Amino acid sequence: xxxxSLTIFKDGKDEILVMYRQFDGYCxxxxxxxxxxxxxxxxxxGLPCGANDPQMATLANGMPCLAATxxxxxxxxxxxxxxxxxxxxxxxxxxxxxxYDKDDLICLKVQAGYGKKWETLxxxxxxxxxxxxxxxxxxx
Numbered sequence: 001x002x003x004x005s006l007t008i009f010k011d012g013k014d015e016i017l018v019m020y021r022q023f024d025g026y027c028x029x030x031x032x033x034x035x036x037x038x039x040x041x042x043x044x045x046g047l048p049c050g051a052n053d054p055q056m057a058t059l060a061n062g063m064p065c066l067a068a069t070x071x072x073x074x075x076x077x078x079x080x081x082x083x084x085x086x087x088x089x090x091x092x093x094x095x096x097x098x099x100y101d102k103d104d105l106i107c108l109k110v111q112a113g114y115g116k117k118w119e120t121l122x123x124x125x126x127x128x129x130x131x132x133x134x135x136x137x138x139x140x
Contacts, residue, residue: 005030005095006088007070011063012101015086019071022080025095027121031110031131034097037073038126041066043104063101070099090115099126112136 005025009016021030041060049055060066075081084091096118098109108126111118121134 003029003095004091004093005097006084006091006093007034008096008098009063009067009070010098010100016064017067017086018084018088019067019074020082020084020088020091020093021074022082025093027095027110027112027131027135030095031097031129031134033074034070034099034108035126035129035131037070038066038099038106038108040127041069041106043101043106060106063099066099066106110134 002023003025004023005021007019007021007030009018024030040058042058043063043066044059044061047056047059047061049059060069071081071083089096094112094114096109096111098111100107100109106126107124108122108129109120110122110129111120113119119136121136122129
């Protein structure tokens with residue numbers, strides 16, 4: 001059985017969509033891949049350069065643009081990744097990743113758990129997230 005995860009995208013107080021991942025949802029799997037997409041991105045309101053400007057690859061024109069960028073990165077064919085309505089929860093996930101902005105900084109909240117019992121493993125700037133350190137330790 002795979003380790004499922006949800007990636008939740010928030011724009012201000014509004015949740016805009018949820019991406020479901022069927023397997024590899026743990027911090028050193030999905031968390032590390034998500035970090036690769038987010039770590040060098042900058043949120044802007046309006047694009048300051050032309051389409052061929054190399055800076056364009058580092059920009060996201062708001063949270064909806066960032067969400068589309070993340071989805072485009074992960075979705076390469078049928079299966080594995082699915083989009084759900086905002087506020088979808090309890091889809092069998094063991095991890096939840098919430099991508100949000102705080103003062104134009106891309107932030108990430110990472111939680112592990114099931115049902116009503118969730119532990120926050122990380123909450124802060126996405127670029128500072130360390131998937132290996134955040135990974136829950138197995139209990140003996």
